[in-house]
Amino acid sequence: MSLEKSVEFIRKQKNFLIASHTSMEGDALGSEMAFYRLVKKLGKDATVLNDDVIPYGYDFLPGLSVIRRFKKGIKNIKFDCFVALDCSDLRRTGEVYTVNSDGLPILNIDHHISNSRFADVNWVDPRASCCCEMIYRLYKKLNVPVDRDVALYLYIGILTDTGSFRYSNTTSETHRVAAELLQHGIAVPEVYKNVYGNIPYPDLRVLSEILPRMKVEQKGRLAWFAINREVFAKKKKLSFDLSESLLTFARTLKDVEAVLVFKENLGLHKDVRVNFRSQGKIDVNRIANFFGGGGHKTASGATIKGSLETVKKKVLKKVREALR
């Protein structure tokens, strides 16, 4: 079992370089912090190094000041090993993996089925709801008590990666772990407010103005949004994932089978990011593949050259065919 090998790895090493993926979210951040505290509690040294900022809404988490930014560099620290958390591939760490130019032993803890098994010890469990659920098992196996901060880190990972316990990765085990974590005095509505109820008014306006533009066709089986670059001319960065929010909204539609978001990219060259979601009947991975993208059967994406109008036309044609 790779859990045992991970435990062995952790016991052997003394100074850990810990990283997760860029475009960080709750599970990446929670895993890093919980793993950092784990090895500290075992009397070891550790550094968390990220090639991206702390995502919006997560600054309420305690102890984040231990996280260092890659850009600022790491000097005079001699690491024994490198730990990649929630990364299906080393490149998901951004540039952080280049710090390990000496080829130190790598521990890879991840729940993505697509994980490329890049490390010396690979613990990949696609049945785990998230990486935090796996870190929880490390605490149990190493007999390290979970305290209130650690419970919060792990809970955040589970909450966000399961979409508040409603995605298909939510299992009985997920709830069992959440049950134990809540015993450490987590204020559920406060956490929820911080993570999901923290949108500045101008950002929420952008969302509410785009929602009425949803197009529905194929007798309600297909719904899509097209966002032109003007939306982002004034506001380049929103505090939430706009495409994700639009996809979630469209998926509340009765009988819908496929949901798409077209987002015209800023930048010099004309291209469009397309995100696809399927309720299971059609394979949106195949459609994304056709346009040079990829993903899963029910969630995929592709960046396609061309104007918004051209890309929309081409992609919608393919989706309509698939729905036939």
Next chain:
Amino acid sequence: MSLEKSVEFIRKQKNFLIASHTSMEGDALGSEMAFYRLVKKLGKDATVLNDDVIPYGYDFLPGLSVIRRFKKGIKNIKFDCFVALDCSDLRRTGEVYTVNSDGLPILNIDHHISNSRFADVNWVDPRASCCCEMIYRLYKKLNVPVDRDVALYLYIGILTDTGSFRYSNTTSETHRVAAELLQHGIAVPEVYKNVYGNIPYPDLRVLSEILPRMKVEQKGRLAWFAINREVFAKKKKLSFDLSESLLTFARTLKDVEAVLVFKENLGLHKDVRVNFRSQGKIDVNRIANFFGGGGHKTASGATIKGSLETVKKKVLKKVREALR
């Protein structure tokens, strides 16, 4: 302990009249069905009687055909007892309680703190997330195995009453129960899709057209929606609770402390339904009380005579004062 007394009550009786509240939702329906199956499995007779329709989106639940409508009447059945589930008061059953004109013994199982203890056996537990969490304990205590259907009934009650495990009533115990229920083969995303992702397109359009009308004032601390009766002129009944959806949307706003929805009622006399939510700092129960309504400190409502404009003016004045 009232759990023990409820068990005693159930063991003694042979033919149960089971009811829950009007304006049914997941917990009312789930409790009724799970209680019905419980007593049937104990070899007893039972009838579920409702003074309201099955709420929209719940027809995917198995076995609902045993539920009878009050309007159609109950004839030639001699009940031994009356069971009220998730009802803070007998009148919450609509007219169903009038069936018990002979004054049969009543069992009252509820989780509302405001419960009026109207029955012969009152089991009221405000720490339970929902009535279904209490029915689950009855299964354990009576040693009746939970099967797949029952697990689904109970899970639906928990899911909906906790807002997918994010309201303050979500406890460690709630997750522990969910963990056991999921072991009976519940397809989490399917359930979620049925309950929350089942909105007909015209209804979703109504919502998306109202969202951009949100007003924000007091430096983002107050947000409100005003819905005039014209919105409902074409579409009298939506498949979801519009006020609830608007309140939820407004509560995603950063720094918001109070959220209100004004809804002009149809009907002959001019009046407006006002729903209040507070993030905890101000007491919206007091404000609702002032206008003849009521509720809790963080969630309340009032129906106020007058035009939409007049009511808005009066109520917003009070809320602004409270926010000072």
